[in-house]
Amino acid sequence: MNKKKKRLIVRSIILAVLALAVGYTFYSNLTKEERHNLRKGDEAPDFVLTDLAGETRQLSDYKGKGVFLNFWGSWCDPCKKEMPHMEKLAKEYKSQGVEVLAVNVGDSELQTKKFAKQYGLTFPIAIDSTKEVQDAYNITPLPATFMISPDGKIEEIVIGGLVKEEQVRTLFDKVKP
Amino acid sequence: MAKVKCECGHVNPHGTILCESCGRALTEEAQKEKLHDMRYEGSARRSQTYNKTIIDKIWNFFSSVKVGIWLIVLTLIASSIGTIFPQKLFIPNNVSPETYYEETYGTAGKIYYTLGFHDLYNSIWFIGLIAAIGVSLVICSLDRVIPLYRALKNQRVARHGSFMKKQRLFALKEEKLQPEEIEKVKEKLKSKRYHIREEDGSLLAEKGRFSRWGPYVNHIGLIIFLIGAMLRSSEGMYTDEMLWIREGETLEIPGTQGEFYLKNEKFTIENYDKEKDPEVFKEALERTGGVVKNYQTDAVLYRDENRDLPGAKPKLVKVKEEKIRVNEPLKFDKFALYQDSYSKDEMKAMEFALANKETQKEAGRVKVDLFNPKDTYDLGNGYKVEIVGYYPDYDGIGSDGEPKTKSPLPNNPAFLFKMFSPEHPKGEISFTAIRQTLEPVGETDYKMEFRGIETRNISALTVRKDLTLWILGIGGAIFMIGVIQGAYWNHRRLWIRQIDGEVYVAAHTNKNWHGLKREINSVLEGTAIPVPEDQQG
Known part of the structure; x- marks a missing residue:
């Protein structure tokens, strides 16, 4: 083989190896923060919590139904505003196969119960006292809503309050079986 | 690719400045140089x-x-x-x-x-x-x-005269050397651990060539170090998390995928004591008031046998019990928990007395757990307290007339109490916050008197796992080997040649010219071979 050609090949191989290493460094550094964030289309992490009525609620039991998974806290104002919409549509869509599951983050049982009573909430509410579910869904600001399709995929993620009933209705329609 | 063939017959790669074999200058520039640049041996x-x-x-x-x-x-x-x-x-x-x-x-x-x-x-x-x-x-x-x-590798023993002339240390003398003279010099060089090669009356003495590889060994170390640093961003190789944990709490240790839990039994801060600790600290203590001697978390490590879904009750098995102090981490399964920070005296529980305003008589006491308050507290004899509202981080009354809370943390707890007594079986309402009592629906005969507070500390631990450490260690070690190799050894060469009744002597080193001169002096002393002189400066 021509020596010049050989040199070109050797250089190309070395540069390719270096480019690969540099590329990998970029990739892993830039995705470091994103890696643990859930995205649309991801499998919704399964969890199990006990609701205020003492019943065990496991997400995977809802397979075949759409789920409106809402994380909230009693001190959070936007959470208070979206609750009436949720309550109204929960009743309306129950027969259409979409269920609401609310996960309280940070409150005591007393506060959660008082809150549910004050707003007349009938959908199941569970308290994530160990914050494990909150961590699994990597939630910092409240409220956060995950729309989960009947096959357990995340269809939509909404961070922040849902102000209008129409907004909430669109979300419900998205995960109708 | 044009190869460069030297007059001596050696074929050099294109771009060579000094012939690899005999050292003859191959470029015009090099021919004009007063002294050759020997840094890379004039190689291409x-x-x-x-x-x-x-x-x-x-x-x-x-x-x-x-x-x-x-x-x-x-x-x-x-x-x-x-x-x-x-x-x-x-x-x-x-x-x-x-x-x-x-x-x-x-x-x-x-x-x-x-x-x-x-x-x-x-x-x-x-x-x-x-x-x-x-x-x-x-x-x-x-x-x-x-x-x-x-x-x-290709260097020849007999270097070209022009190459020798352009070395920094060089001497030329008209002389015919006797074989015994050469033998004597060889003996001396050998005793100084030179490798000696001979070719028809010419001589090359060389030692410490491996010191020339020092910089490259050093670079290999650096590259390994960089690979280690690169791997830090890879999943599972490196964890650096914080765990804020209250006294009495048992929490999952972040980064362990739910496998390990930690309980904080107690967090303590200990100051140096003027009386008990050695006298030497006395002055400093008087000046600053207090100096911390120890931050410590008494921790219990558990493994979750269930490793079930998030939110599921863990089945905890105790692994070990340890005291975490600054620089004394709790180590387990490639993880280490370091004492990092703390927050002192977070409110945990508040105690109130239900008392008659007029008679000052106490009907009983209520201790409210601020993290898990109860609905009602029955004090007997018809006395009862009910919590209507709890506002852990009270922040004034909202526009809707309701008390507001800023966060779920008990930084400024306030309560809406309903007080039942034989006189008021339907209850009286009292809003009780720190240093503030309101009676929003009319004056009451009873009040909730603040009696005491229970606090606890929060410890902050750093959760650290670093699987790249050994790579960084190896890289660092190789780096240092390269530095030592290049710094503590010198590559020294001495050429002696006889051309047309003249003796050429040249010497080269990559550093420490003074050392080389001394060594050559002692080798050539008392022989007919001239001692090469420094042509630079």
Whole structure:
């Protein structure tokens, strides 16, 4: 083989190896923060919590139904505003196969119960006292809503309050079986 | 590719300056030099003539030491700019960095944030700079070490007269050397651990050649170090998390995928004691008031046998019990928990007395757990207290007339109590906050009197796992071996040649010329061979 050609090949191989290493460094550094964030289309992490009525609620039991998974806290104002919409549509869509599951983050049982009573909430509410579910869904600001399709995929993620009933209705329609 | 054939018959790679074998100058420039540049033995270290393809262009760019130095200088400048304002990690964590830098430092802060100086080690261009330094290291080294190795391997004993003349240490004398003279010199050189090669009356004595590889060994160490640093960003290789844990709490240790739990039994801060501790501290203690001797978390480590879904009750099995102190981490399964920070005296429970305002008589006491308050507290004899509302971080009355809470943390707890007594079986309403009691629905006969408070400490632990440490260790060790190899040994050579009744003597070293001169002096002393003199300066 021509020596010049050989040199070109050797250089190309070395540069390719270096480019690969540099590329990998970029990739892993830039995705470091994103890696643990859930995205649309991801499998919704399964969890199990006990609701205020003492019943065990496991997400995977809802397979075949759409789920409106809402994380909230009693001190959070936007959470208070979206609750009436949720309550109204929960009743309306129950027969259409979409269920609401609310996960309280940070409150005591007393506060959660008082809150549910004050707003007349009938959908199941569970308290994530160990914050494990909150961590699994990597939630910092409240409220956060995950729309989960009947096959357990995340269809939509909404961070922040849902102000209008129409907004909430669109979300419900998205995960109708 | 045109090879360069030297008059001596050796075929050199294109771009060679001094013939690998005899040392004859092959370029016009080198022929004009007063002294030869011996740094890379005049080898063909860069073939810039081959600049045709993009691969060659990239290669030659990174092969330049000038480029390498510029990359290092730029990295240094960027790193120092990164210290002007605090890094993202050190700004208050309840503010968004996007607005924080501009609000705190004005336009300069905005530019700082936009260019990514606020999180320097994670900004793309900084990683790019470091990566470019890595590439430059590899290519610079390869482009130099291979020709240098070739040149040193191919060097002939009898170097060309012109090569010897242009060495820094050189002497020439008309003389006919006797074989015994040469033998004597050889003996002395051998005793100084020189390797000796002879070729028809010419002599080459050489030692310490391996010191020439020092810089390249050093670079290999650096590259391994960079690979270790690169792996830190890979999943599962490196964990650096915080765990805030209250006394009495048992929490999952972040980063362990739910496998390990930790209980904080107790957190203590201990100060130096003027009386008990040695006298030497006395002065400092009087000056500063108090000096902390020990921060300590008494911790219990558990393993979750269930490792079930998030939220499921763990089945905890005790692994060990340890005291975590500063620099004395709790170690388990490649993880280490370090004492990092703390928060003292968070409110845990409050005690109230239900008392008759007029008679000052107490009907009983109520202790409210601020993290898990009860619905009602029955005090017997018809006395009862009900919590109608609980506002852990009370922040005034909202526009809807309801008391508001800022957060779920009991920083400023307030309660809406309903007090039942035989006189008021339907209950009286009292709003009780710290140093404030309101009676929103009319004056009451009873009140909730504050009696006491229970607090507890929160310990902050750093959860650290670093599987790259051994790679960094190996890289660092190789780095140091290279430094030592290059710094504590010298590559010394002495050439002696007889040409037409004249004796040529030349010597070269890569460093420590003084040492070489002394050594040659002692070797050649009392022989007919002239001692080479320094032609420089």
